Amino acid sequence: MNEYTYPILLGLVFGVITRIYMLRTDYRQYPTYLHGKIIHVALGFIAAGLGAVAVPSIMEQEFTAITFLTIAASQFRDVRNMERNTLTELDQFELVKRGNTYIEGVAIAFESRNYLVILTSFASTFAYLVWNVWAGILVGIISIFISKKLMSGGRLKDIVDIEYVKPRFDGAGLYVDNIYIMNIGLPARQEEVLKYGMGFVLKPKNFNVRSTIANLGQRQAILHDISTALGVYRDSGTPALVPLAKRDLDDGRIGIFVLPQEKDVEKAIAVIGQVPTLENAIRMPTESKANKKGKRLE
Amino acid sequence: MNLEKYILAVITTNPSKVTGGTAIFICETKQEMEQVAANLEAILDGIAHLISEDLYVIVKH
Numbered sequence: 001m002n003e004y005t006y007p008i009l010l011g012l013v014f015g016v017i018t019r020i021y022m023l024r025t026d027y028r029q030y031p032t033y034l035h036g037k038i039i040h041v042a043l044g045f046i047a048a049g050l051g052a053v054a055v056p057s058i059m060e061q062e063f064t065a066i067t068f069l070t071i072a073a074s075q076f077r078d079v080r081n082m083e084r085n086t087l088t089e090l091d092q093f094e095l096v097k098r099g100n101t102y103i104e105g106v107a108i109a110f111e112s113r114n115y116l117v118i119l120t121s122f123a124s125t126f127a128y129l130v131w132n133v134w135a136g137i138l139v140g141i142i143s144i145f146i147s148k149k150l151m152s153g154g155r156l157k158d159i160v161d162i163e164y165v166k167p168r169f170d171g172a173g174l175y176v177d178n179i180y181i182m183n184i185g186l187p188a189r190q191e192e193v194l195k196y197g198m199g200f201v202l203k204p205k206n207f208n209v210r211s212t213i214a215n216l217g218q219r220q221a222i223l224h225d226i227s228t229a230l231g232v233y234r235d236s237g238t239p240a241l242v243p244l245a246k247r248d249l250d251d252g253r254i255g256i257f258v259l260p261q262e263k264d265v266e267k268a269i270a271v272i273g274q275v276p277t278l279e280n281a282i283r284m285p286t287e288s289k290a291n292k293k294g295k296r297l298e
Numbered sequence: 299m300n301l302e303k304y305i306l307a308v309i310t311t312n313p314s315k316v317t318g319g320t321a322i323f324i325c326e327t328k329q330e331m332e333q334v335a336a337n338l339e340a341i342l343d344g345i346a347h348l349i350s351e352d353l354y355v356i357v358k359h
Contacts, residue, residue, distance in 0.1 A: 172348035185348030186336050237343035239359045 004056040004129075007136065011055070011125030014140035015048020016041065018120045018147050022113050040110070043079060047072065047114040051121035055129055072118065080111035095234055096227035096243055101217020105278045109151070116147040154282075156222070157273030159209040160202040160254075164265045167199040167257055177201050179248050179255030189240050193259070196233045198268060200256040207297040208284050210252030215281035219245035222256060222275050229271040231261025302359075306342045309335045309354040316353065328352070 023040055050072045057065035084107040091097050098106075120143040128136030156162075165177045169190055174181040176199030184190050202222075204210045212218060223243045234241035243258040260268065286297050308316050309323045309331050316322055323338070325331040328351075335346040335354040344356040 182345075183347040185346040185354050186332060186339065188332075188336060189339075189346070237340070239343065240339070240345040242359075 006133070007125045007128040008049075008052045008056065010128050010133065010136045010140065011052030011121035012045070012048045014124040014137075014143065015051055015117045015121030016045055017140075018144050019044025019048070019113065019117050021144060022116070022147065022151055043076070043114060044117050047076070047117040048121040051118035052125045054118075054122055055125045059129065069118075072114075076111050076114040079114060080107045083107040083110045094224070095232050095236070096224050097220060098224045099217045099220030101215065101278050101280050102221040102224065104280055105221075105276065108279065113147075113151065116150060120144060120147055153279065154277040155273060156202070156213075156275040156277060159206075159277060160204055160213060162269050162272050163201045163203065164269065165199040165201050165255075167194065167197045169194070174257065176246075176255035176257050177248075177253075179246050179253070181244050181246050181255060181257045184240055186240075192233075192241070196259045196263065198258055198260060198263060198265070200258075200268070200272060202254040202256065202272070204252050206286070208282075208286055211283035211285060212277060212281050213254050214247055214252060215278070215283075218278050218281035219254065219256075221278055222272060223258065225275045226256075226258050226260060226268060226271050230258075230264065230268060233259035233261055304358045305355050306344050306358050307338050307356040309338065309346075309356070310352055312352040315350075 019041060023037060023044075050068060054066065054069065057063075084103055087098065087103040087106060088100070091099075091103065120140060123143045124136045124140035127139035167174060167176050167181070169175070169184075172183045172185050172190075174184055174190075174193060174197075179201070184193055202213055204213060223245055227243060232243070241259055243256075245254055245256045247254055256272070258268075285291065291297055305320050307321045307323060309325060310316055311325050311328060311331050313322070313324045323334050325334055331352070331354060335356065338344075338356050339346040342356050342358065344358045346354050346356055349355055
């Protein structure tokens with residue numbers, strides 16, 4: 001025991017609390033299993049340790065100890081690779097796939113959460129050593145909230161208006177509103193589709209959003225999330241019952257066609273609203289310098 | 299080469315409309331055509347698309 005023991009312990013505790021707090025099992029169903037959780041809590045513990053130990057090492061003028069953090073960085077990049085590989089591997093067996101963009105988003109989140117853990121434990125240990133234990137606890141709690149804020153990205157309901165539209169057939173063509181989805185030939189299949197199918201139209205609120213929701217990965221994420229939350233009426237080898245999202249080329253609206261097990265309009269709209277806007281899908285054409293010329297995009 | 303879409307079979311009541319290298323099933327009635335299309339759709343894991351009133355194609359997606 002020395003003067004640094006308690007500060008390091010405090011940092012460690014807050015780091016692990018942050019990791020557990022950010023490790024939620026929600027409708028995305030990942031990580032669902034105990035083993036998955038243990039892996040991430042253990043990595044969070046390592047991250048917390050690194051963050052906490054960094055402060056005393058600076059105070060003892062052991063500046064080379066900071067290079068340890070570079071090891072941490074490569075370690076957590078491996079976490080990202082691990083998550084990406086696992087999810088990509090498992091994605092082939094999903095009835096409605098997550099899609100690579102979504103997987104990449106999840107993998108980035110796992111990596112960045114470990115850095116937030118380092119930040120939290122660093123800050124709380126630092127506050128303990130500079131002021132006192134109460135300051136350490138206070139800074140720790142504030143850091144958890146900051147982490148929470150940094151972790152949560154945008155939601156689809158912030159950028160689009162969601163409207164329920166009953167799917168319809170025009171000949172063999174399936175439509176949601178005026179957006180063509182696909183050709184279903186067999187009358188029996190058509191009945192099935194009308195019985196179980198639900199259609200939604202996502203209307204972008206501005207020009208940036210048009211490009212964001214046009215992204216195929218973002219669309220696949222929407223389909224995956226609805227299918228996870230409301231179930232899916234399909235099996236392998238029934239491509240006619242696959243959920244689809246198609247685009248109205250005129251105004252960038254997206255027509256979503258899904259076949260949920262639970263046909264609840266209100267819940268489905270809520271689920272679509274909760275779909276994260278994927279970092280890799282976000283586009284900002286209005287921020288471009290070229291936008292100052294000609295007609296302004298909004 | 300990996301083909302994304304491919305016509306696996308054609309089912310028709312009007313043989314004068316189709317020809318070529320794919321499997322063509324010729325049926326007597328519309329009902330028979332629908333039945334054959336439904337069967338083939340299940341067997342081939344494709345989608346039965348209606349091209350015109352007397353012509354179905356099964357497409358692998």
